[in-house]
Amino acid sequence: xxxxxxxxxxxxxxxxxxxxxxxxxxxxxxxxxxxxxxxxxxxxxxxxxxxxxxxxxxxxxxxxxxxxxxxxxxxxxxxxxxxxxxxxxxxxxxxxxxxxxxxxxxxxxxxxxxxxxxxxxxxxxxxxxxxxxxxxxxx
Amino acid sequence: xxxxxxxxxxxxxxxxxxxxxxxxxxxxxxxxxxxxxxxxxxxxxxxxxxxxxxxxxxxxxxxxxxxxxxxxxxxxxxxxxxxxxxxxxxxxxxxxxxxxxxxxxxxxxxxxxxxxxxxxxxxxxxxxxxxxxxxxxxx
Amino acid sequence: xxxxxxxxxxxxxxxxxxxxxxxxxxxxxxxxxxxxxxxxxxxxxxxxxxxxxxxxxxxxxxxxxxxxxxxxxxxxxxxxxxxxxxxxxxxxxxxxxxxxxxxxxxxxxxxxxxxxxxxxxxxxxxxxxxxxxxxxxxx
Amino acid sequence: xxxxxxxxxxxxxxxxxxxxxxxxxxxxxxxxxxxxxxxxxxxxxxxxxxxxxxxxxxxxxxxxxxxxxxxxxxxxxxxxxxxxxxxxxxxxxxxxxxxxxxxxxxxxxxxxxxxxxxxxxxxxxxxxxxxxxxxxxxx
Numbered sequence: 001x002x003x004x005x006x007x008x009x010x011x012x013x014x015x016x017x018x019x020x021x022x023x024x025x026x027x028x029x030x031x032x033x034x035x036x037x038x039x040x041x042x043x044x045x046x047x048x049x050x051x052x053x054x055x056x057x058x059x060x061x062x063x064x065x066x067x068x069x070x071x072x073x074x075x076x077x078x079x080x081x082x083x084x085x086x087x088x089x090x091x092x093x094x095x096x097x098x099x100x101x102x103x104x105x106x107x108x109x110x111x112x113x114x115x116x117x118x119x120x121x122x123x124x125x126x127x128x129x130x131x132x133x134x135x136x137x138x139x
Numbered sequence: 140x141x142x143x144x145x146x147x148x149x150x151x152x153x154x155x156x157x158x159x160x161x162x163x164x165x166x167x168x169x170x171x172x173x174x175x176x177x178x179x180x181x182x183x184x185x186x187x188x189x190x191x192x193x194x195x196x197x198x199x200x201x202x203x204x205x206x207x208x209x210x211x212x213x214x215x216x217x218x219x220x221x222x223x224x225x226x227x228x229x230x231x232x233x234x235x236x237x238x239x240x241x242x243x244x245x246x247x248x249x250x251x252x253x254x255x256x257x258x259x260x261x262x263x264x265x266x267x268x269x270x271x272x273x274x275x276x277x278x
Numbered sequence: 279x280x281x282x283x284x285x286x287x288x289x290x291x292x293x294x295x296x297x298x299x300x301x302x303x304x305x306x307x308x309x310x311x312x313x314x315x316x317x318x319x320x321x322x323x324x325x326x327x328x329x330x331x332x333x334x335x336x337x338x339x340x341x342x343x344x345x346x347x348x349x350x351x352x353x354x355x356x357x358x359x360x361x362x363x364x365x366x367x368x369x370x371x372x373x374x375x376x377x378x379x380x381x382x383x384x385x386x387x388x389x390x391x392x393x394x395x396x397x398x399x400x401x402x403x404x405x406x407x408x409x410x411x412x413x414x415x416x417x
Numbered sequence: 418x419x420x421x422x423x424x425x426x427x428x429x430x431x432x433x434x435x436x437x438x439x440x441x442x443x444x445x446x447x448x449x450x451x452x453x454x455x456x457x458x459x460x461x462x463x464x465x466x467x468x469x470x471x472x473x474x475x476x477x478x479x480x481x482x483x484x485x486x487x488x489x490x491x492x493x494x495x496x497x498x499x500x501x502x503x504x505x506x507x508x509x510x511x512x513x514x515x516x517x518x519x520x521x522x523x524x525x526x527x528x529x530x531x532x533x534x535x536x537x538x539x540x541x542x543x544x545x546x547x548x549x550x551x552x553x554x555x556x
Contacts, residue, residue: 012311013325013336017430018187018437018491019197019254019264020326025171025431028164033290036352046353047291048157048298048540058158058291065204071264074314074435075324115158123465125158125210151450152295152464152475153303157352159296159465172429175491185492186430187401187437197430213296213453214463262326296465297475297532297542303445310442326435336436343482349542393436403436403488 003138004083005041007034013074021071028064031096031108034080035059038094042138055116057125062091066108076100085109087135090127142277143222144180146173152213160210167203170235170247173219174198177233181277194255196264201230205247215239224248226274229266281416282361283319285312291352299349306342309374309386312358313337316372320416333394335403340369344386354378363387365413368405420555421500422458424451430491438488445481448513448525451497452476455511459555472533474542479508483525493517502526504552507544 009030017023039059040046047058072078078100085095096108113127114134148169156162178198179185186197211217217239224234235247252266253273287308295301317337318324325336350356356378363373374386391405392412426447434440456476457463464475489495495517502512513525530544531551 010311012307013314014307014310014434014440014442016435017197018433018435019199020262020435021199021264023168023171023431024200024203025164025167028167029162029290029292032162032164032292033288036291040353048351048353058156060158060160060210061163061207063204063206064163065202067202068200071199073326075318075326123159125160149450151446152453153301153446153449155296156292157294157296157298162292164292168429168431171431172427175430179492187490187492212465214457214465295475297477298540299477299542301446301449302478302481303442303449306442306445307440310440336434338436338438338488339441339485341482341484342441343480345480346478349477401437403438 002083003038003042004081005034005038007037007080007082009078009080011072011074011076011078016074021073024068027066027068027098027106027108030080030098031064031066031082031110034082034096035094035110035112038082038084039134039138044134044137054131056114056128056131057117059112059114060125061110061112063111064108066106068106070100070103070105072100072105078105084138087130090129092130141222142177142181143220144173144177146176146219146221148217148219150211150213150215150217155213160212163207166205166207166237166245166247169219169237170203170205170221170249173221173235174233174249174251177221177223178273178277183273183276193270195253195267195270196256198251198253199264200249200251202250203247205245207245209239209242209244211239211244217244223277226269229268231269280361281316281320282359283312283316285315285358285360287356287358289350289352289354289356294352299351302346305344305346305376305384305386308358308376309342309344309360309388312360312374313372313388313390316360316362317412317416322412322415332409334392334406334409335395337390337392338403339388339390341389342386344384346384348378348381348383350378350383356383362416365408368407370408419500420455420459421498422451422455424454424497424499426495426497428489428491428493428495433491438490441485444483444485444515444523444525447497447515448481448483448499448527451499451513452511452527452529455499455501456551456555461551461554471548473531473545473548474534476529476531477542478527478529480528481525483523485523487517487520487522489517489522495522501555504547507546509547
């Protein structure tokens, strides 16, 4: 079985909209935080450290697919459960389940790539093959 | 051909992350704004007005599926082009294309429902069949 | 000595801007969360519960005054230390110190009021005198 | 009389909180956008361009002081009117008035500095004297 991590979130008043429930882009924000949390829990340094040794500046999204089952509101504590669903050559798919106790609130698949800034193009980013050592640490 | 709307966005410094590009949940935020903008451009009042006559409190998301093709950064003006891809009984699918000039930056499908607060349950929401008059206005 | 509460925050990648440091409105967001956290730690229910018995819908801001001393970045854990600096008739001043270990990162004073929706005006809010029981619980 | 700029904002559903009004940190977000908009309207390039010729990476906040007079809600268009209230040696004070038509919604003073990354310390930032050419363009 593969590694997984749990990222707790305390839902805030300001995370909720006039309908009184979490404004959905915040779930994407928390899944993004959970994505980095997953890597850090596997011993990978934060991007601003990693960039110095590997040139990697982050893992931007190529695709997200999220299903929302139940709303959440402020004052609640929820958890993002994160694992790697699939490693491909240049991309990987991260799976996030957001739970409140036994309830599954939403479920998201993220397709991401490790990116560097190409030499001579500090304004651009490009995907690199998944680094073997990172993959090994997260297996 | 069906109706469509164009929602312009000026990307701000604070919308961007340490990689210097738009932090992706902001695209979801702008698509959400473009969703409401679409309905208002069809002559539907904002939810806080609509609730008084119809009980409708909004159109929360059931599912989002977004593909990211190119990044954007601050100082740029981008546009969200929005239309209805499909009407079903209780849900509808909105399609958003985010463009910078001729460039397609990202593309999102949102599955949404019109919801009301069930009588006696002011804390809950439930989906209702797509109101015929709203559908007619948006066709 | 008066009550105080501590609200921990794990700074996320998406909380930071292209300069690599926390985008400052997030400090206001965390102080707002810390404000509610303070009241809940004093035994006050969340606003959506309180509204049912008291009509109180929240404690919107009248004024904020924040000084920023040191930046923070993602991967760091910081704490918001919150107390009531002053109770007046219809407003109160909350004081927040954001710390990373021994470092004081920023310091904010918030002037807030408890508000209700006036009868017959569900779209408006107005300040009420500080409820004595709330004040007593927070002393 | 000094220069001023006007930055329009269309308030979105997701900018509002469960009380149905703008979540206040968004006003700080819009003032920040208006701050950069002011400089760009004076002919200053965006920071990611300016950094290449001057090393300047932005104008982080040292202090904000905002008074909130009236709430705003989604579907409304508001304007941030921005000017320089004072230039000092290493800091300047920007003044923002947020208006909806003739109504003054809130008023903010921001104390900011131009910062660079000190040589050999790419992780740190430090304030520099206000560049004379930038000051001249904004006068």
